[in-house]
Amino acid sequence: MHRVAVLAFDGMAPFELGVVVEVFGLARPELAAPWWYELEICAEAEGPLRLVGGAQLVPGSGLDALARADTVIVPGTPDVHGTPSDALIAALRTAAARGARIVSICSGAFTLAAAGLLDGKQAATHWQYADLLRRRFPAVRVNAEQLYLDQGAVLTSAGSAAGIDLCLYLVRRDHGAEIANAVARRLVVAPHRDGGQAQFIEAPVAPDVDQHAIARTMEWACGLLAERLTVPAMAAHAHMSVRTFTRRFRAASGTSPKQWLLDQRVAAALPLLESSELPIEIVASTVGFESAVSFRQHFARVMRTTPSRYRREFGIMR
DNA sequence: AGAAGGGGCCGCCAAT
DNA sequence: ACATTGGCGGCCCCTT
Numbered sequence: 001m002h003r004v005a006v007l008a009f010d011g012m013a014p015f016e017l018g019v020v021v022e023v024f025g026l027a028r029p030e031l032a033a034p035w036w037y038e039l040e041i042c043a044e045a046e047g048p049l050r051l052v053g054g055a056q057l058v059p060g061s062g063l064d065a066l067a068r069a070d071t072v073i074v075p076g077t078p079d080v081h082g083t084p085s086d087a088l089i090a091a092l093r094t095a096a097a098r099g100a101r102i103v104s105i106c107s108g109a110f111t112l113a114a115a116g117l118l119d120g121k122q123a124a125t126h127w128q129y130a131d132l133l134r135r136r137f138p139a140v141r142v143n144a145e146q147l148y149l150d151q152g153a154v155l156t157s158a159g160s161a162a163g164i165d166l167c168l169y170l171v172r173r174d175h176g177a178e179i180a181n182a183v184a185r186r187l188v189v190a191p192h193r194d195g196g197q198a199q200f201i202e203a204p205v206a207p208d209v210d211q212h213a214i215a216r217t218m219e220w221a222c223g224l225l226a227e228r229l230t231v232p233a234m235a236a237h238a239h240m241s242v243r244t245f246t247r248r249f250r251a252a253s254g255t256s257p258k259q260w261l262l263d264q265r266v267a268a269a270l271p272l273l274e275s276s277e278l279p280i281e282i283v284a285s286t287v288g289f290e291s292a293v294s295f296r297q298h299f300a301r302v303m304r305t306t307p308s309r310y311r312r313e314f315g316i317m318r
Numbered sequence: 319a320g321a322a323g324g325g326g327c328c329g330c331c332a333a334t
Numbered sequence: 335a336c337a338t339t340g341g342c343g344g345c346c347c348c349t350t
Binding site for chain 3: 240241242243244247258262290291293294297298
Binding site for chain 2: 337339340341342345346348
């Protein structure tokens with residue numbers, strides 16, 4: 001059993017709380033995980049806390065929850081210019097010193113930084129706040145490029161939705177990709193999306209209706225990963241010229257078709273690495289790579305490890 | 319490991 | 335006047 005404590009603040013947005021509840025707060029008896037999480041929503045004040053949108057929240061516990069948590073999650077603070085109370089800072093420091101995993105979402109990085117937990121460490125935050133975070137806490141190495149960053153005991157994530165990616169990543173670390181993918185499927189989100197926030201800066205809101213056409217072609221392509229898929233073939237499936245297809249594809253997804261394909265192939269390889277003992281060569285060709293060499297190359301780019309190291313870490317035969 | 323060949327990406331622009 | 339399309343070409347990165 002693993003206790004997760006998530007902090008709630010007066011004036012917070014309910015979404016980030018919801019993300020954490022979805023991933024850690026729901027029972028998942030269908031998943032065949034040897035253990036699951038126990039979630040506590042806690043707050044400094046006894047509440048009721050006001051949430052953006054007008055609802056009120058009565059937290060289940062106080063800061064004492066941080067003293068028994070294995071993972072502490074700090075969502076975005078409503079006030080990026082303010083300073084957390086001494087009590088909160090002390091509770092966070094104690095938890096960290098005890099060995100608890102400390103996690104922030106969006107502007108929650110400000111709270112961690114104020115507690116000194118990010119000194120000398122790399123940290124992700126929402127791109128709008130990156131400069132402010134740098135200025136207020138020069139000891140923090142702000143990285144505005146990544147969706148989330150794993151610094152071992154301290155993990156930070158960018159905008160609110162990147163909190164989903166980070167929470168799924170934690171599940172992957174704890175239970176392996178197969179379980180994490182199952183949770184992702186239940187939430188109907190991508191099990192893993194690659195790095196950058198740049199795509200969202202360029203296209204903050206998903207554009208128009210032909211999103212749908214692109215999505216259908218993506219789905220079609222996912223079923224044919226093992227085949228030799230070319231961009232012209234995908235364009236033909238979408239009934240578009242190659243030029244229009246690549247243009248719409250980028251607008252809808254933030255990447256190019258080929259890049260997306262490669263990422264999908266890597267993602268498809270994860271469960272094979274985890275729960276089979278197929279040689280790397282076979283895994284590579286099964287998910288559509290022409291050679292093990294290029295598989296290793298793209299695997300490293302996306303996952304920042306080698307396939308065999310990944311298998312050793314997350315494989316069922318661990 | 320490193321180089322050559324080829325497909326993919328995207329800025330540019332004329333045409334619609 | 336303005337937006338969208340799709341061919342072209344050169345650079346880039348993937349593959350071999």
